[in-house]
Amino acid sequence: MNDSTRPLFTAACAARANAHAPYSDFRVGAAIAAGGKIYRGCNVENAAYPQGLCAEAAAIAAMVGDGVKRIDQVMIVAEGEALPCGGCLQKIAEFAAADTPLTVATPAGEFNRGILRDYLPRPFAL
Ligand code: THU
Numbered sequence: 001m002n003d004s005t006r007p008l009f010t011a012a013c014a015a016r017a018n019a020h021a022p023y024s025d026f027r028v029g030a031a032i033a034a035g036g037k038i039y040r041g042c043n044v045e046n047a048a049y050p051q052g053l054c055a056e057a058a059a060i061a062a063m064v065g066d067g068v069k070r071i072d073q074v075m076i077v078a079e080g081e082a083l084p085c086g087g088c089l090q091k092i093a094e095f096a097a098a099d100t101p102l103t104v105a106t107p108a109g110e111f112n113r114g115i116l117r118d119y120l121p122r123p124f125a126l
Helices: 005-016 055-065 086-093
Strands: 028-034 037-042 073-078 101-106 109-115
Touching (some): 005 055, 005 073, 005 109, 055 073
Antiparallel strands (some): 028 037, 101 109
């Protein structure tokens, strides 16, 4: 963990604490550095399962709702060394460059540090 990832890790953990995950019991927090701020989100599940929202999507919605469309760095925190899903990587790719730093952590600390291209080598693009 370095000086730029520590505040993102703290924000992602705080968001994760607010996760609404009564169905999967799998809590996820995401934090995005963009436009000089940190935008955070958690997963928000629903009794109608497909209506649930991933943490990354919630953080992106907060960012875009604030008028910011360029992601500088991403941090995702979940248990079990889970990597972000393909759909969320595609959502991140909409607003990030191939070399945008993306770190994945458990609450105990980071375990996978890379760039977007490492996780999603060939995003869909029009
Ligand atoms: N989840 C995320 O929030 N982000 C991901 O990248 C993968 C999965 C959530 C969705 C659901 O609420 C729970 O994790 C279990 O799939």
